[in-house]
Amino acid sequence: MNSFVQTMKPRIRSFRESMYLLARNKLSLFALIILVILVLGAIFAPYIVPYPEDFYDAVHTNEQLLPPSAEHWMGTDELGRDIFSRVVYGARISLTAALAAVGLSLLIGIPLGAIAGSFGGWVDNVIMRITDVFLSFPPLLLAIAMVALLGSSLNNAVLAIALSWWPWYTRLIRGQAISVKERKFVQAAETIGTSRARIIFKHIIPNCISPVIVQASMDIGGVILTVASLSFLGLGAQLPTPEWGLMISTGRRFFPDSWWYCIFPGIAIFITVLCFNLLGDAIREILDPKTRKN
Amino acid sequence: MKKLLSLVLALAMVFCLAACGESSGDGTTASASPADNKILYHTTNTEPYITLDPSTEYSNGIMVLQNVYETLTRYNPETGEVDPLLATEWSSNDDGTVWVFQLRDDVTFHDGTQMTSQQVVNSITRTMELGQGGAYIWDAVLESNGGKIEATGDYEVTITCGYPAAMDLITSAGYAAYIMSDSVIEQTTEWFNEGNDGGTGPYTIAQASGDTVVLRAYEDYRGGWTDDQYKNVMIRQVPESSARRQMLETGECQISGDFSATDLAALKEETDIVYTEQFETFNNIVMFLNTQTYPCNNADFRRALAYAFPYEETVTSILNGNAQQSVGMVPEGLWGHSDEIMQYTCDMDKAAEYLELSGVDPSTVSLTVTYISSYDEYASALQIFQANLRQLGIDLELRGMEWDQQWAQAQNTNPEDRQDLFVFIWWPDYPDPVSWFQSLLHSEDNIVYNLSYLNDPELDALIDSAISKTVTDREGAEADYIAAQQIVAENAYVLNLYDQMHTFVVSNTIQGVAENPAYSQAIQYYNVTTVAE
Numbered sequence: 001m002n003s004f005v006q007t008m009k010p011r012i013r014s015f016r017e018s019m020y021l022l023a024r025n026k027l028s029l030f031a032l033i034i035l036v037i038l039v040l041g042a043i044f045a046p047y048i049v050p051y052p053e054d055f056y057d058a059v060h061t062n063e064q065l066l067p068p069s070a071e072h073w074m075g076t077d078e079l080g081r082d083i084f085s086r087v088v089y090g091a092r093i094s095l096t097a098a099l100a101a102v103g104l105s106l107l108i109g110i111p112l113g114a115i116a117g118s119f120g121g122w123v124d125n126v127i128m129r130i131t132d133v134f135l136s137f138p139p140l141l142l143a144i145a146m147v148a149l150l151g152s153s154l155n156n157a158v159l160a161i162a163l164s165w166w167p168w169y170t171r172l173i174r175g176q177a178i179s180v181k182e183r184k185f186v187q188a189a190e191t192i193g194t195s196r197a198r199i200i201f202k203h204i205i206p207n208c209i210s211p212v213i214v215q216a217s218m219d220i221g222g223v224i225l226t227v228a229s230l231s232f233l234g235l236g237a238q239l240p241t242p243e244w245g246l247m248i249s250t251g252r253r254f255f256p257d258s259w260w261y262c263i264f265p266g267i268a269i270f271i272t273v274l275c276f277n278l279l280g281d282a283i284r285e286i287l288d289p290k291t292r293k294n
Numbered sequence: 295m296k297k298l299l300s301l302v303l304a305l306a307m308v309f310c311l312a313a314c315g316e317s318s319g320d321g322t323t324a325s326a327s328p329a330d331n332k333i334l335y336h337t338t339n340t341e342p343y344i345t346l347d348p349s350t351e352y353s354n355g356i357m358v359l360q361n362v363y364e365t366l367t368r369y370n371p372e373t374g375e376v377d378p379l380l381a382t383e384w385s386s387n388d389d390g391t392v393w394v395f396q397l398r399d400d401v402t403f404h405d406g407t408q409m410t411s412q413q414v415v416n417s418i419t420r421t422m423e424l425g426q427g428g429a430y431i432w433d434a435v436l437e438s439n440g441g442k443i444e445a446t447g448d449y450e451v452t453i454t455c456g457y458p459a460a461m462d463l464i465t466s467a468g469y470a471a472y473i474m475s476d477s478v479i480e481q482t483t484e485w486f487n488e489g490n491d492g493g494t495g496p497y498t499i500a501q502a503s504g505d506t507v508v509l510r511a512y513e514d515y516r517g518g519w520t521d522d523q524y525k526n527v528m529i530r531q532v533p534e535s536s537a538r539r540q541m542l543e544t545g546e547c548q549i550s551g552d553f554s555a556t557d558l559a560a561l562k563e564e565t566d567i568v569y570t571e572q573f574e575t576f577n578n579i580v581m582f583l584n585t586q587t588y589p590c591n592n593a594d595f596r597r598a599l600a601y602a603f604p605y606e607e608t609v610t611s612i613l614n615g616n617a618q619q620s621v622g623m624v625p626e627g628l629w630g631h632s633d634e635i636m637q638y639t640c641d642m643d644k645a646a647e648y649l650e651l652s653g654v655d656p657s658t659v660s661l662t663v664t665y666i667s668s669y670d671e672y673a674s675a676l677q678i679f680q681a682n683l684r685q686l687g688i689d690l691e692l693r694g695m696e697w698d699q700q701w702a703q704a705q706n707t708n709p710e711d712r713q714d715l716f717v718f719i720w721w722p723d724y725p726d727p728v729s730w731f732q733s734l735l736h737s738e739d740n741i742v743y744n745l746s747y748l749n750d751p752e753l754d755a756l757i758d759s760a761i762s763k764t765v766t767d768r769e770g771a772e773a774d775y776i777a778a779q780q781i782v783a784e785n786a787y788v789l790n791l792y793d794q795m796h797t798f799v800v801s802n803t804i805q806g807v808a809e810n811p812a813y814s815q816a817i818q819y820y821n822v823t824t825v826a827e
Binding site for chain 1: 534535536539540554556557560607611612667670673674676677678680681684691692693694695
């Protein structure tokens, strides 16, 4: 019991310190609160939206393109569906897709970067030249090309984004790994005969992870935008999925007379991306003492 | 002294250039007549052509080709018959196997050469030899089928068919029937796509760049030109309905169509700027059901789908009345159409009844429907269909695609990899029901447009019989076509969704915009004139 308390004490202290640093930055705290609301909204969407059936199944052709009102806070779309309900459901799709794409990129990028940095030599060369090939294309263009090959769907869009995003994490962690592998605790582990795999996964990766976490938290906003862009181009989510980019794409043909159709999903994207960027800044401040103000 | 001379010369040049380019205040220059500089802008939601080869183009290029090339005859929608165009008169033998066309003797090609019968023969021979696009319309003339085409006088062409064929209708086709100069016969499709042409029509192609085509008047056109006509036409793709609407409102374009229902409704209110022209077309929207694979190989399941489609809602709510529900394959206004053919209505009780009869467990079924993603009305209608099917417990996945992708999947050699449902628009190659039956419903060894993958001997026999009777026994052919449509409806091989109407929104400054249903999408710009103030 004593040992457990001893172990947990520094972690609790560290958590408290992080919360203190986060609370000190009002903008980041605001972003965190918004994101928490967004996540809760996404999770409990069926219980909080006024028209849960409008997520997928329903059409009400007698209520087409109604402007915002007390009954429909964000108006209705061309098939009479409540846009507020669909925007809230859309949070589910956008957040899930973004987390899946970033998670998948991390799963590919972190081990490859750590292996490249730890082994060096030809292994490093091969891995880094492959990442250079991927990095030579803009991520959105590469994702478009991949979706064109795989076929249009949200799952394929997520896969395509992950496949175009991982090299950034590989490069980042490789740089860290090169520095960490020279440190004494790694050399000590090598000396006592610890296997290379154990050194990489037990010692190198945990000590390289901070910048990757910062980068990933900031990337989520970018990935949400990319998912929305692919859906806007017809390469991501398919109708009638209430994905924000797809909603804007469908709504643009009604824009001159029914502005609400595009504007509200657009605002949802804007707020979400902004909040993730602010939160990313805050996480960087917490994990990297050098960037802290005061 | 040299410096002074240089200065005087430079000033003189500047004055000369300024004089040459002096504006007359209405966008034209003083050196040319107003008619020479006026430009008619037509914006479209699709690209104006796929190719510009008059022998092989089989799509949107009709918008351009109808103004650059001409055919021997032209369909008249008011009489339902064909009128003379490059031919002055024609006759056939009793069984419709030998046709003699007399040609005009005052037609010149854009290269200045005179049109003679040999060039007509060479044009049709080129199209037959290339065998692409709508070239099948000449099948009866193929040597392998016992046919031939020959010049039997300077201005007389004799076409011998291997079997009876309505050559007067075939020569009026919007595809594969264009007459071109001998000077371009040997040219490739790429050469035509660079913006070259060799037609006899009122316009030549001045520029072609994928999404834009510029047409310029052929000054020696036999009909002549007047000042109120447009000698320059720009056809440009602007995919967004709202952008096309804005261009009309600001006067940046004078003709456009294919607006979303809301944009069209708004434009109809702006009577001080524009007016609308609505035309019946021979275009209809069909949904093919994959009869080769489970569960659409089950006739009762197909009938359940047929009763679940929201026909009326599509016409009223999605298309705002700019269409009508189809009755059979052949649209109203064309021979072969009958209002007596069985017509499905949206009836969810009947759909559930047929689903039960089919024995298909809906929970095990997941259907996919493919459609061209740029057609927003398809997406809206299919979402209502999807919601209706959900009531039956059937899952429908919507896949909006580019046409090439959609068609490639439909032609996959493995039937299991094809879609369950396929939506697209069809219009005839020439005003004859054969276009729907031969292309869409007749069995074929290699799948082209038979996208329900039908192989029904009874249907094939009726189609073959109708084709053979078209010239000699029109009533008999019509009866066969009607019987064929009844089979298609009863078996729900294809769902006939709606017949399209084309609405053009036109600037108040021009008149004469008209669309002939036999040449869907094409406007004869030669007939468009400015409105006198």
